[in-house]
Amino acid sequence: MSFESFLEKITTFNTIDHVLVCEASFTGLRATAVNKKGDNLTVAQEVSSTQFELGDAVADVMEQLRQKGWKGQHVVLVTPAVCLTVLDLNIPTNNKLPIAQMADSMQWEMEPAFNQHQRVMLIGQLLQFYGHLKAAELEEVLHKQTELANAKGSAAVYKVFGELAREMFGVKQADLANCLKRQKWFVSESEGIKCGWRALKHQPLQAEGVYKWLVAGMNQGLLREWQAAFAKYGAQLEACYPLVGSGVTPRSEGKRRVEPVVNAEQHMQLELHHGVIAGVALEHGDPRQIQTMSCSQDTLLTHAAELYQLLGADQMQSITLIDSLSSTTEQAEQHKDDLTNILGCTISKDDKPSEKVSVAMRNAALHFLDASQLVNVVSVSAHEPLPPVMQRFAVRAVLAVMALFAVIVLSETGLYLSQFYIQAKSNSIAADVGKIRDSIKRIQDEIKKVDTLKAEIKQKKLEKKQADTIVQLVSKELPQRNDHLLQILKALEETVTEDLVMEKISEDTILGFKLSAWSLSEQSAQEFVKYFQIAIHPLGFQVKDMTITEETGRLGLIGYALNFSITLLNDKEWNLRKQLGNRPISSLPANVANTLR
Amino acid sequence: MQFKRILQQYQWIVLGAVFLCVFATYVKLRFIPFYQDIAAQNTQLNADEKLLKNPNIPEEPMEDSEYLSGELDELNKVLVSAAGQADSFKQRLAPIDSQEVLLKISEVARTSRVKVVQNLPYLVQRRVAIDEQTGKISNKKLSKAEERKQQQKLRKQAKRARKDTQKYGGVVGALTREGELMDKLVNDFEEARPLQEVKVEGPFDNLKVFIEAIHALPWQVTIVKLDVDVKDQQKMPQGLPQLLSAKMIIGM
Numbered sequence: 001m002s003f004e005s006f007l008e009k010i011t012t013f014n015t016i017d018h019v020l021v022c023e024a025s026f027t028g029l030r031a032t033a034v035n036k037k038g039d040n041l042t043v044a045q046e047v048s049s050t051q052f053e054l055g056d057a058v059a060d061v062m063e064q065l066r067q068k069g070w071k072g073q074h075v076v077l078v079t080p081a082v083c084l085t086v087l088d089l090n091i092p093t094n095n096k097l098p099i100a101q102m103a104d105s106m107q108w109e110m111e112p113a114f115n116q117h118q119r120v121m122l123i124g125q126l127l128q129f130y131g132h133l134k135a136a137e138l139e140e141v142l143h144k145q146t147e148l149a150n151a152k153g154s155a156a157v158y159k160v161f162g163e164l165a166r167e168m169f170g171v172k173q174a175d176l177a178n179c180l181k182r183q184k185w186f187v188s189e190s191e192g193i194k195c196g197w198r199a200l201k202h203q204p205l206q207a208e209g210v211y212k213w214l215v216a217g218m219n220q221g222l223l224r225e226w227q228a229a230f231a232k233y234g235a236q237l238e239a240c241y242p243l244v245g246s247g248v249t250p251r252s253e254g255k256r257r258v259e260p261v262v263n264a265e266q267h268m269q270l271e272l273h274h275g276v277i278a279g280v281a282l283e284h285g286d287p288r289q290i291q292t293m294s295c296s297q298d299t300l301l302t303h304a305a306e307l308y309q310l311l312g313a314d315q316m317q318s319i320t321l322i323d324s325l326s327s328t329t330e331q332a333e334q335h336k337d338d339l340t341n342i343l344g345c346t347i348s349k350d351d352k353p354s355e356k357v358s359v360a361m362r363n364a365a366l367h368f369l370d371a372s373q374l375v376n377v378v379s380v381s382a383h384e385p386l387p388p389v390m391q392r393f394a395v396r397a398v399l400a401v402m403a404l405f406a407v408i409v410l411s412e413t414g415l416y417l418s419q420f421y422i423q424a425k426s427n428s429i430a431a432d433v434g435k436i437r438d439s440i441k442r443i444q445d446e447i448k449k450v451d452t453l454k455a456e457i458k459q460k461k462l463e464k465k466q467a468d469t470i471v472q473l474v475s476k477e478l479p480q481r482n483d484h485l486l487q488i489l490k491a492l493e494e495t496v497t498e499d500l501v502m503e504k505i506s507e508d509t510i511l512g513f514k515l516s517a518w519s520l521s522e523q524s525a526q527e528f529v530k531y532f533q534i535a536i537h538p539l540g541f542q543v544k545d546m547t548i549t550e551e552t553g554r555l556g557l558i559g560y561a562l563n564f565s566i567t568l569l570n571d572k573e574w575n576l577r578k579q580l581g582n583r584p585i586s587s588l589p590a591n592v593a594n595t596l597r
Numbered sequence: 598m599q600f601k602r603i604l605q606q607y608q609w610i611v612l613g614a615v616f617l618c619v620f621a622t623y624v625k626l627r628f629i630p631f632y633q634d635i636a637a638q639n640t641q642l643n644a645d646e647k648l649l650k651n652p653n654i655p656e657e658p659m660e661d662s663e664y665l666s667g668e669l670d671e672l673n674k675v676l677v678s679a680a681g682q683a684d685s686f687k688q689r690l691a692p693i694d695s696q697e698v699l700l701k702i703s704e705v706a707r708t709s710r711v712k713v714v715q716n717l718p719y720l721v722q723r724r725v726a727i728d729e730q731t732g733k734i735s736n737k738k739l740s741k742a743e744e745r746k747q748q749q750k751l752r753k754q755a756k757r758a759r760k761d762t763q764k765y766g767g768v769v770g771a772l773t774r775e776g777e778l779m780d781k782l783v784n785d786f787e788e789a790r791p792l793q794e795v796k797v798e799g800p801f802d803n804l805k806v807f808i809e810a811i812h813a814l815p816w817q818v819t820i821v822k823l824d825v826d827v828k829d830q831q832k833m834p835q836g837l838p839q840l841l842s843a844k845m846i847i848g849m
Contacts, residue, residue, distance in 0.1 A: 453665035467679035474686035509777035
């Protein structure tokens with residue numbers, strides 16, 4: 001299955017699995033209901049009608065089918081009214097022309113071939129086919145009609161073919177009427193051709209700019225008549241297939257993909273139908289030329305030889321016979337043998353699938369249910385023409401969905417691969433990393449434990465220090481302070497002489513006491529200091545900054561002012577403390593501050 | 598309206614919008630979380646690889662935790678003993694909220710024949726931080742910036758306390774200095790020891806007796822600061838002992 005056919009099928013969800021194939025021929029209307037099961041086609045019901053009126057024939061067939069239980073909807077019609085031809089066009093196969101423009105071009109190019117094709121279904125052919133006229137009589141009527149048409153003057157009266165046949169050879173009015181009714185199956189007076197087309201796979205290299213297209217055309221009015229006739233019974237006419245040429249690529253049994261039976265470079269396919277004989281020249285399996293002629297049983301071999309010559313007898317490498325005319329195997333074999341003798345070459349035969357199913361019907365069913373299987377079958381769609389597969393919205397939408405899906409799949413694949421790679425790499429080092437992490441965790445836990453213990457020890461030490469400080473303070477420092485104070489007062493009491501008056505005692509809680517006194521003489525002042533120092537020395541006090549200056553004292557007497565300090569600090573601490581003043585110790589450099597703490 | 602009947606241009610727009618929604622949903626709900634997960638795994642892998650190349654295992658602590666535990670146990674025992682000792686010494690101190698010691702001081706002054714001019718609480722801000730959880734003095738070392746901040750805070754508190762002092766009576770002292778007794782009484786105890794500023798007048802002998810009597814009180818009461826000055830030296834008649842004015846801060 002090609003990608004394009006896959007897309008074509010997926011857009012319809014591949015839901016159509018049945019079709020009613022009808023074949024309209026000079027003998028009547030045959031209908032075969034075909035079901036598709038997997039790759040196989042099975043024939044469900046087969047009916048036929050010999051009614052002459054188009055509507056009556058369709059009604060007859062549909063009623064028979066309904067009675068037999070057919071409940072389908074889709075109908076395709078194989079009819080000689082569809083003209084199949086190969087056109088040389090300067091439209092590239094991969095063109096992107098709008099469908100309407102393509103349809104116009106095809107219609108325009110098709111018209112001559114279509115008009116030529118219509119001649120096969122003239123009333124004379126039908127009268128001859130049904131045996132109401134003989135070939136010679138037909139020629140006479142035509143001759144007479146031509147004479148009348150060419151005659152000049154008032155005596156000449158133009159008469160239609162039927163009237164002349166009735167007058168000249170006594171054709172019955174009823175037979176004529178029936179033939180006219182049957183003719184309306186294939187010919188319509190309305191204008192307009194509806195086409196279906198397909199570019200051929202093998203394009204000739206020598207003709208650059210010219211491309212071969214296989215085109216089928218049908219009178220638009222006639223198509224609508226058929227459509228209406230089926231619609232009346234709830235069936236939908238989907239497409240009309242040419243009677244001639246639909247068997248161009250017969251199915252090769254047992255193969256999924258259908259290939260032409262004959263792969264010869266030049267090949268001819270001879271088709272025998274009721275009242276029609278056709279020859280299709282094939283080149284590498286592609287049709288190159290299609291010739292159709294009306295014929296009767298008498299003229300069959302003559303016309304076959306004529307077609308053989310027309311299609312290039314000297315180049316033909318092989319011939320295949322598609323015989324829809326014969327009703328029995330013996331008759332078919334007889335035809336084959338006759339043709340072999342006349343044409344002088346070997347003829348292979350493509351047998352009908354069954355008595356009531358022709359090759360064209362089978363191929364139409366195959367093409368409708370699975371277009372990918374028959375590449376050289378072209379139909380005239382009853383619906384509006386569809387653009388090429390790749391230009392259809394649904395197909396593009398499907399492609400876009402597939403692209404999106406592909407992007408997602410790629411993305412997911414990429415992500416999963418990345419994850420897999422990372423996980424694989426992680427797993428490979430997981431054991432070692434685990435060991436390292438365990439070690440780190442163990443050591444960190446140990447460090448944390450040690451730190452906690454150290455902090456606790458530090459706290460306990462601090463608490464002990466505080467307890468010791470309190471013990472030291474209460475047991476030693478405070479009593480010592482009291483003792484010092486009393487000793488100082490006692491020393492003052494003992495050392496202050498009659499010549500000296502204490503003026504002031506002020507205490508700096510760090511530096512110690514500052515004493516101010518006034519003495520009558522310098523000697524007494526110095527003696528006081530000397531004895532006072534001796535008295536307090538056992539306590540650890542030192543005298544500092546002693547000054548003796550002459551100064552007027554009490555009662556206006558001249559004397560000496562004495563100022564000095566006593567401190568428990570050593571010289572270094574004394575100096576540092578004096579420098580520090582009231583600032584906190586922490587304002588000093590750390591090494592200096594530790595000296596004072 | 599059937600989808601087929603819409604103009605193909607609009608069909609494309611609808612299709613595009615649906616695609617965008619589907620794609621955006623996929624990206625938002627699936628791709629991005631997955632990608633982030635992978636990125637996280639990759640980061641972890643890089644970290645593991647880096648760790649493998651350069652393990653950077655911390656060094657074992659020098660100290661043995663068992664040894665430290667033993668040391669802590671020992672310290673606990675020592676601390677219990679020290680705390681017991683400290684508690685026994687604390688018994689020597691006067692109860693903080695008791696007025697008895699103040700009454701005793703007044704009584705001592707009367708018996709010593711010194712005139713109490715002023716007897717007010719001496720309020721000093723504490724310098725140490727108290728751990729909110731344990732209620733104990735915190736060992737947290739303050740940085741210089743923190744210490745400066747603390748000083749500023751203390752000054753503000755002192756200022757506020759000064760206002761309160763005016764309201765309730767009392768003297769606000771200067772911030773204590775590290776090393777002085779007043780500082781130790783205020784900061785080394787879990788609860789600051791009360792200080793009292795007492796200003797007395799009297800002759801030297803009486804003053805000496807007063808100080809001796811204070812020291813002889815049943816509690817540990819200490820004069821932590823003493824300033825003595827002569828009072829009205831010119832007015833005193835000759836032959837009479839000179840009156841002294843003593844201002845003292847008593848730690849209780």
